[in-house]
Amino acid sequence: MPRAASSSTATVWAILRKECRSEWRTRYGLNAAVLFAVTSLTAVTFAAGRMPDRPDLLSALLWITLLFAALSSMSHSFVREMESRTLLLMRLVASPTEIALGKLLFNLLFLVIVEVVTVPLFLLLTGAPPLRMAQFLLILGLGTLSLAASSTLVGAVIAQTRSRGALFAGVSLPLLLPVLASGVSGTRAQWDGMPVDGDARLLAAYAVALFGVSLLLYDHLWED
């Protein structure tokens, strides 16, 4: 059978589609993630109440909720692959970088879906003041990119360890602190009427650096 020009993009795309189809068939991950996000959101907003005049607290709580949602759900993409022992199949048809990229895109999509549910709900329940939409979305988007990049790499690493669940949050946190810092700062600035480009630039640079470095490292992850 003649072979089409080996295109990495096609491989990544195939993996992404497979992840989506797999998720759709089982739906464990998405259900659990949305449920968790809504649960933590409810707890937070119930405890804190409405705070239309506290943009500092609002941004902190928003990012904490997002962080928890990400930490609770993002490891499952690789862990599932390990548990079903299908990683070998993947490795026989795609390079480590292609596998990682496919899963990263999937994690990104997954996070976006969770955020689409969680963020409006958060804004509603806390009585948040009106947004400067472009700035808000910019900070949120850039932060999400870093969340996805970090979670994919850490997921791939800890899927090969013994105590996966407990480790994922602890190992991810150092990588996510910069995101938390700039994310909270930027979101707050947007409500305070201040410029967000300092934080946006930091977030963008960080996402690029994280993404770039992890791409170089995926080749070393699976050697047995």
Add this chain to the structure above:
Amino acid sequence: MIWRILIFLWIATTMVVALLGAPLVPVLQETTRVLYFHVPSAWIASVALGWSMLNSILYLVRRDLRHDDQAAAAAELGLVFCIVATVTGSIWAKSMWGSWWNWDPRETSIFFVLLIYGAYLALRGSIEGEEKRARLSAVYSIVAFVAAVPLVFIVPRIYSSLHPDPIINSTGKVDMDPMITACFLSMLVGFTFLFIWLQSLRVRVFRLERRLAA
């Protein structure tokens, strides 16, 4: 044997001279003394982190387990020095500004380094197999370095800080009483040798363990 004694004498002497003989920095008053422990510890914590990460890269490139020994040993020692730095810093903060913790950029940086050490060592503890452990922790170490750069180096420079800068100020000059400077630098040297000595011991233990099991 000789090293142990030399290092002990060096640090002990410096400590005595510093605590008893050196004057106080005007701004810091009595808390000056923390300078001799806190800053060297923080310095070693950072050096150890850098050394650990460098060896992680070297391991991935050369696949020599000796680099992994260095990385792991440096991480363990670095953690200890980091705890010392964080705790002494907190004590200093309490007496200077009245609160144990302020999320001042420098405080945040050292805490962050502490987290990285913790995560790295926790990760190592959960992986079986020498090469796998070395490889995966090296990968993490390198990514953590990327995370460390903004938080540890960039942020403190940009944001104004409660943190005193008697040593490296904006003009880059050393701005203290020469006695203090001498004691401080001496302490710094002493700590560095302490780290190098402990590191070599720890690496030797790793190597012996491996030979024993083979």
Add this chain to the structure above:
Amino acid sequence: MTAAPAVRVGGSKLTHRYGRRATGVSELEFEFGSPGAVAVTGPNGSGKSTLLRILAGLLRPTAGSTTVSVDGRDHRPADRRDVLGFVTPELSFYEEFTATENLVFAAEARGLEAPAHAASAALARVGLGTRAGDRVAVYSSGMKQRLRLAFALLHEPPVLLLDEPGSHLDEAGREAVRDVVSQQSARGLVLLATNDPEEIQLAARRLELHGHGLGDPA
């Protein structure tokens, strides 16, 4: 009909240790060329599966190196999946997908031109044509083994690495394996790790592993 590619597979000072004590393969040297089949034999634990994994580029050996070259072009371990097919009992498929979906995914990921066609052809070749639309979750172990074979044949590779290919298979299944091995032997190279005397017969050459030392191509 393209000419059969010239394949060479070799190992040099190949050593692999598991953990600190167990020695798998030690200072192994070998070279085989196509066409034909080689049986890799040896007691359990002698490193047969390990050797195939190393050749497939999945496992990094402790020391030494392997080469796989097709038509004079050398393939690094990281890129070998394009030119080889690997069957091993450890290969699992996505249980929530059908056999066809699994193979179509594999074909798409490999960048094959007509994924659906390649998938159905491979499935037919191993006798799974009628059950192609069932989810792998309901497959018997024999059917899963055939699926593994189909997966390895999907991209018509010049090199086939088969680790215990007859396991879980009934007589009809083993017949399918025999057909595959003879077809592949004619146009490429097959390495067959097995202790089954019938399967050993399928190969003209032999590499015996003892956990140490040289194998003699018979």
